[in-house]
Amino acid sequence: MRKASVVVLAAATLCVPAAPGPAEMDGVPGAPPRHSAPGISAASTPARPSVRNILCVSRSAAGREFLANAFAAEDVETRVGGPELVPDNVKDFLAYDCVVLSNIPRASLGDARMRALARYVRDYGGGLVVLGGPGSLGAAYRGTPLEAMLPVTMGGGNRFGKREALPLCIVLLVDKSGSMGEGFGGKMLAARRAVGELLTQMQSNDMVGIIPFDSSYSVLVPLGPVGDDRERIVNLVRRLQTGGDTRLAGPLEEALRQFQDSACRVKRVILITDGMTKDISEYDYRGLIADYTRNGVAISAMDIGRKDGSHFLRALALGTGGDYTHLGDVDELPLALLRDARKSMVESGLISGSVVPKLGGKSAILEEIRRGQIPEVRGYVILSARPGADVALYSDLRGEKDPLLASWRFGRGRTVVWASDVEGRWSGGSGAAERSAGFWARVLRWAGRARR
Numbered sequence: 050m051r052k053a054s055v056v057v058l059a060a061a062t063l064c065v066p067a068a069p070g071p072a073e074m075d076g077v078p079g080a081p082p083r084h085s086a087p088g089i090s091a092a093s094t095p096a097r098p099s100v101r102n103i104l105c106v107s108r109s110a111a112g113r114e115f116l117a118n119a120f121a122a123e124d125v126e127t128r129v130g131g132p133e134l135v136p137d138n139v140k141d142f143l144a145y146d147c148v149v150l151s152n153i154p155r156a157s158l159g160d161a162r163m164r165a166l167a168r169y170v171r172d173y174g175g176g177l178v179v180l181g182g183p184g185s186l187g188a189a190y191r192g193t194p195l196e197a198m199l200p201v202t203m204g205g206g207n208r209f210g211k212r213e214a215l216p217l218c219i220v221l222l223v224d225k226s227g228s229m230g231e232g233f234g235g236k237m238l239a240a241r242r243a244v245g246e247l248l249t250q251m252q253s254n255d256m257v258g259i260i261p262f263d264s265s266y267s268v269l270v271p272l273g274p275v276g277d278d279r280e281r282i283v284n285l286v287r288r289l290q291t292g293g294d295t296r297l298a299g300p301l302e303e304a305l306r307q308f309q310d311s312a313c314r315v316k317r318v319i320l321i322t323d324g325m326t327k328d329i330s331e332y333d334y335r336g337l338i339a340d341y342t343r344n345g346v347a348i349s350a351m352d353i354g355r356k357d358g359s360h361f362l363r364a365l366a367l368g369t370g371g372d373y374t375h376l377g378d379v380d381e382l383p384l385a386l387l388r389d390a391r392k393s394m395v396e397s398g399l400i401s402g403s404v405v406p407k408l409g410g411k412s413a414i415l416e417e418i419r420r421g422q423i424p425e426v427r428g429y430v431i432l433s434a435r436p437g438a439d440v441a442l443y444s445d446l447r448g449e450k451d452p453l454l455a456s457w458r459f460g461r462g463r464t465v466v467w468a469s470d471v472e473g474r475w476s477g478g479s480g481a482a483e484r485s486a487g488f489w490a491r492v493l494r495w496a497g498r499a500r501r
Contacts, residue, residue, distance in 0.1 A: 113130065151471055272311065
């Protein structure tokens with residue numbers, strides 16, 4: 050098999066065609082061909098002939114790298130880049146046999162592009178694969194041309210079915226070093242007040258843990274349901290005394306351990322500190338960021354009391370998919386903490402936690418795929434399957450069959466949805482593309498436009 054060569058650029062990647070020459074297309078501009086009605090199940094629909102040209106779109110460097118690697122072994126010409134590569138007219142879409150969208154929010158597409166994409170699939174037999182993520186497949190897409198093409202409906206996060214809603218899980222890391230007690234203890238007082246106000250906003254089934262730290266750390270409150278313990282937790286935090294240096298590595302490692310075996314809709318560590326850590330040069334923080342990303346845990350850093358902020362804390366937060374907030378005035382901390390927590394609370398359409406994908410029945414899209422080739426899933430977007438959709442893989446984590454891999458025919462074309470991501474937050478890290486290459490090749494062959 051001839052392999053396409055891939056060169057990843059910052060904005061786009063254009064692969065050298067493995068087999069040059071003209072390609073006959075299934076549809077051409079002009080009068081659109083007749084097509085079948087949308088919504089035909091994929092269960093018994095065979096894979097198509099060879100796919101030659103695909104467009105892969107992701108906003109992140111990690112997503113673009115994954116897509117380039119996932120299809121590197123296929124004999125295809127692959128263009129990989131950001132949302133700016135998505136055409137706004139059908140003619141330009143016809144250069145591709147399949148379009149892959151990874152974690153793309155509605156604002157990055159726009160209605161004109163979605164309408165052109167719908168015509169490309171419905172009237173000209175194009176293929177579409179939509180991959181999930183925190184920015185994709187959400188309620189913002191409801192009623193759009195993109196949702197109309199897909200075998201699922203979106204915005205399912207408020208329908209928690211038979212089980213109670215999975216909890217929001219927050220571990221608070223509270224800096225109690227000597228510098229937090231300076232100036233009549235203003236920073237520490239603000240931190241105590243912020244924790245108390247946060248607890249008033251959390252539901253009884255939400256989970257909270259608290260780890261105070263200086264040069265060492267302790268687990269003051271192990272991660273568990275808030276329940277009726279709000280007052281007890283607040284009293285424990287009030288008793289914290291400041292003193293000592295700041296070392297972050299140990300408490301960050303412990304915070305990650307707290308999430309083990311916890312099924313949460315959102316996993317977040319909120320770090321309250323003045324940023325004066327002593328162990329930046331002594332510890333592999335890049336490796337720790339990778340561990341957080343691999344386990345679907347985001348860090349939100351509240352940097353208080355420094356005039357210029359901390360580049361280290363910013364990198365720590367953004368590297369894990371969290372948020373960095375610099376507060377020049379410590380009195381702003383309670384409100385900032387509530388804003389961050391509320392952002393987590395509204396992510397109720399997301400599930401964070403290890404999932405074992407279940408087979409939904411015999412499906413053509415999974416023919417010849419072994420269990421070990423199915424991608425690792427550590428979170429997903431809650432979706433609802435449409436009648437007639439082929440749900441090849443699903444999760445029963447909530448007590449319902451949440452679709453993970455769903456597909457169907459839409460007009461002359463085919464569409465596929467993967468409810469998890471490929472960009473690191475919910476997937477298996479750097480080796481995931483190689484391990485699941487056979488899976489993605491099969492999805493591509495099933496969805497891509499037929500060639501003669």
